[in-house]
Amino acid sequence: MLLILEVIGLVLLGGYEFLQVDWRDIDLRTLQPQAVELAVFALFIPSAILTLLSALSFLFLYRRGWLLAAIAQGLSLAVCLWLYSWFQPGYVYPIMAYCVLMILYLNSQDVRMVFRTGQQASHEN
Amino acid sequence: MKTESPGVEAATALLRRFEPVIRSTTGDKFYPMDVEPYVRACSLWVQRPGEEAVCVVPGGKLSLDRLAQQPMDEAGAVHFLKFTDTEDLRSDSPGGRLRVFRSRAKDRKESTRAFRAGRGRLARVGYFSRFVDALYSIALLARGRVPGESAAAASVAYERIMAGQEHYRYHGRVLRQDGWIVLQYWLFYPFNDWRSGFFGANDHEADWEKVFVYLSETEAGEVRPEWVAYAAHNYTGDNLRRRWDDPELEKVGEHPVIYVGAGSHASYFAPGEYLTELTLPLPSPLARVAGAIRTFWKTRLGQYVGDGEEDGGSGYFSIPFVDYARGDGLSVGEGGDRAWDEPRLIADPTPDWVSDYRGLWGLYARDPFEGEDAPAGPMYNRDKSVSRAWYDPVGWAGLDKVAPPTETLEAILEQRADIISRCSTLRTEIEDKSRQLKKLGAELAAMRDRSHLDAPYRAGTRRVAELSRELDRLRGKLATDEAISESLAEYADRLRAGERDQARAHISRAHKPASEDELRVSRVAEAWAAISVSLMLISFVGIAMFEREHIISMLVFSIAFFAFVEAGFRGRLVNLVSSANIGLAVVATLIIFYEFFWQLVVAAVLVIGLYVLWDNLRELRR
Numbered sequence: 001m002l003l004i005l006e007v008i009g010l011v012l013l014g015g016y017e018f019l020q021v022d023w024r025d026i027d028l029r030t031l032q033p034q035a036v037e038l039a040v041f042a043l044f045i046p047s048a049i050l051t052l053l054s055a056l057s058f059l060f061l062y063r064r065g066w067l068l069a070a071i072a073q074g075l076s077l078a079v080c081l082w083l084y085s086w087f088q089p090g091y092v093y094p095i096m097a098y099c100v101l102m103i104l105y106l107n108s109q110d111v112r113m114v115f116r117t118g119q120q121a122s123h124e125n
Numbered sequence: 126m127k128t129e130s131p132g133v134e135a136a137t138a139l140l141r142r143f144e145p146v147i148r149s150t151t152g153d154k155f156y157p158m159d160v161e162p163y164v165r166a167c168s169l170w171v172q173r174p175g176e177e178a179v180c181v182v183p184g185g186k187l188s189l190d191r192l193a194q195q196p197m198d199e200a201g202a203v204h205f206l207k208f209t210d211t212e213d214l215r216s217d218s219p220g221g222r223l224r225v226f227r228s229r230a231k232d233r234k235e236s237t238r239a240f241r242a243g244r245g246r247l248a249r250v251g252y253f254s255r256f257v258d259a260l261y262s263i264a265l266l267a268r269g270r271v272p273g274e275s276a277a278a279a280s281v282a283y284e285r286i287m288a289g290q291e292h293y294r295y296h297g298r299v300l301r302q303d304g305w306i307v308l309q310y311w312l313f314y315p316f317n318d319w320r321s322g323f324f325g326a327n328d329h330e331a332d333w334e335k336v337f338v339y340l341s342e343t344e345a346g347e348v349r350p351e352w353v354a355y356a357a358h359n360y361t362g363d364n365l366r367r368r369w370d371d372p373e374l375e376k377v378g379e380h381p382v383i384y385v386g387a388g389s390h391a392s393y394f395a396p397g398e399y400l401t402e403l404t405l406p407l408p409s410p411l412a413r414v415a416g417a418i419r420t421f422w423k424t425r426l427g428q429y430v431g432d433g434e435e436d437g438g439s440g441y442f443s444i445p446f447v448d449y450a451r452g453d454g455l456s457v458g459e460g461g462d463r464a465w466d467e468p469r470l471i472a473d474p475t476p477d478w479v480s481d482y483r484g485l486w487g488l489y490a491r492d493p494f495e496g497e498d499a500p501a502g503p504m505y506n507r508d509k510s511v512s513r514a515w516y517d518p519v520g521w522a523g524l525d526k527v528a529p530p531t532e533t534l535e536a537i538l539e540q541r542a543d544i545i546s547r548c549s550t551l552r553t554e555i556e557d558k559s560r561q562l563k564k565l566g567a568e569l570a571a572m573r574d575r576s577h578l579d580a581p582y583r584a585g586t587r588r589v590a591e592l593s594r595e596l597d598r599l600r601g602k603l604a605t606d607e608a609i610s611e612s613l614a615e616y617a618d619r620l621r622a623g624e625r626d627q628a629r630a631h632i633s634r635a636h637k638p639a640s641e642d643e644l645r646v647s648r649v650a651e652a653w654a655a656i657s658v659s660l661m662l663i664s665f666v667g668i669a670m671f672e673r674e675h676i677i678s679m680l681v682f683s684i685a686f687f688a689f690v691e692a693g694f695r696g697r698l699v700n701l702v703s704s705a706n707i708g709l710a711v712v713a714t715l716i717i718f719y720e721f722f723w724q725l726v727v728a729a730v731l732v733i734g735l736y737v738l739w740d741n742l743r744e745l746r747r
Binding site for chain 2: 067073081084096097108109110112
């Protein structure tokens with residue numbers, strides 16, 4: 001549920017950024033800052049897809065779901081930190097905060113124990 | 126502590142009845158031998174502080190009797206033997222260098238043909254351990270160590286002795302301690318070539334290994350084997366011993382089977398390849414900080430910290446070594462390729478060569494970590510203190526808390542009687558204190574609401590609280606003691622019915638050989654393990670030289686790449702992702718705090734305010 005919420009959030013943020021751009025005045029030589037921010041937002045597409053896949057894996061109780069979700073969160077955070085170091089777009093902060101909470105949740109003792117048997121069976125891989 | 130030995134004949138008979146069968150690994154060159162020909166082939170030296178080592182008795186003139194007389198002993202002096210013939214190593218000796226060269230070439234050829242290392246030790250452990258391992262190898266150049274030719278020279282000397290008289294002998298000692306009869310089998314190997322022959326941690330001249338069999342004696346005077354303890358490296362305690370009926374303990378008739386580590390001569394219960402890690406502890410301030418962070422992370426944040434790390438993890442750096450105890454080589458003992466010769470008995474009074482020679486039994490390499498120094502004899506540690514295995518063999522294997530079967534029931538009943546008597550005393554005490562408390566309670570009730578008695582009322586209240594706590598503690602103790610007494614009664618009933626404890630209940634961490642799955646790894650993984658540390662360092666240098674503009678991002682990318690490949694090979698992708706995520710989350714949290722500090726403070730105050738409001742309104746509605 002939390003993962004699906006995250007995907008919805010990412011889509012909404014992307015939509016909001018899309019609407020912020022004044023497409024009629026767009027000039028490819030001097031791009032608006034909003035257009036740049038929207039362009040780099042595309043970097044979240046792979047992690048959004050991974051998050052969606054992990055949410056589906058959780059629904060169908062696939063044990064790889066945890067790994068997919070963790071990779072998706074890590075990827076999102078890495079993208080956020082990279083964007084922060086270059087453009088500091090406003091949308092990275094809510095994504096960062098959400099990802100931090102998700103990482104703490106995924107790494108909590110209870111959640112890890114649920115997925116532990118499966119991980120052990122596959123040598124924690 | 127009662128320690129006494131039976132007579133010589135009885136002791137020898139007992140030793141021979143339960144003498145072990147040793148199964149070595151193909152490629153091993155040294156086997157248990159008698160100390161007498163070894164000492165005869167050695168020279169005796171003394172190393173005094175700040176001086177060059179001095180030869181006290183030259184090679185060929187030493188005997189077991191002479192060994193016990195240690196001249197030039199003074200504070201800080203270390204006596205040691207030299208087994209490898211220095212003449213053999215010297216280039217000016219007639220044919221010396223050539224002989225060693227030939228011997229080394231022959232050894233290498235035979236070893237390569239006979240012994241093949243399994244999955245590389247480096248492929249079984251992480252990057253950091255490999256890096257520490259590289260430093261350890263480099264440190265060997267600076268530390269004192271046994272010269273490279275020594276293994277070959279020792280092999281030549283050993284073959285010379287065996288050509289004179291081939292023999293396989295152990296040194297036996299029998300003693301009684303705490304109701305047990307302890308059979309001590311001291312195995313002496315002339316050389317430990319674990320490092321030079323089998324990629325292990327160290328080489329040293331002389332190697333004393335030990336195997337103890339613990340017997341109980343019935344009232345009719347019959348002896349029964351109950352436990353066996355094998356020494357492996359410096360391990361001590363419960364994990365060393367196995368009960369006689371433990372399925373892991375292999376036996377040929379009444380003879381326990383030992384699988385001997387190639388080169389190291391450590392003893393194992395099962396054949397296989399054992400990963401032994403030399404753990405280097407963190408400096409204590411760092412260990413304390415790391416421990417505090419771990420506790421906060423685990424208990425306060427409820428986060429997962431992984432398996433086997435619950436002990437606080439004081440040792441974060443470990444160097445891996447593999448002990449090959451395959452048991453596919455020469456076997457000595459009952460049903461083996463060779464039979465044991467008559468043992469050399471270490472009877473009472475203790476022979477002088479055991480009790481009076483406190484020096485090392487081989488070369489003193491002056492290694493600060495002592496790994497390359499020869500060991501002391503059966504009775505002593507390297508620092509000349511008496512070894513626990515000698516004076517307390519029962520405690521050495523953690524058997525001091527276990528009564529022999531004939532005494533177990535008696536011990537249980539005695540302990541139960543003690544507890545019952547303690548319970549009776551406790552009941553009387555509780556009764557007294559309870560009566561006292563009631564009287565005090567009545568006194569307090571009488572003083573209540575009397576302003577002139579406020580001070581004694583307050584003092585009385587304190588006394589009542591104290592007495593109440595004391596009574597609670599005593600009642601808790603009584604309840605526990607009663608439960609223990611009941612448990613002891615049930616335990617005694619089970620024993621009377623012939624039931625026994627679980628054979629492996631005492632083992633907390635059994636030393637297990639690597640599983641088939643662990644050994645099944647591709648050559649690519651091994652090659653990766655061998656080159657990865659160097660490759661990573663070279664890539665760092667390359668980035669520093671050619672990509673200075675993007676040095677940070679390139680370094681991050683390169684580390685991520687190596688970590689990902691490594692985790693893939695070692696099946697630790699989950700751990701990697703988890704650790705990386707935690708690192709990223711910490712950085713992101715710091716950034717959020719940095720960017721929105723005041724907003725977060727305001728939000729926190731608002732949240733607290735709203736919570737207080739909600740809590741108060743909830744109370745109001747009730």
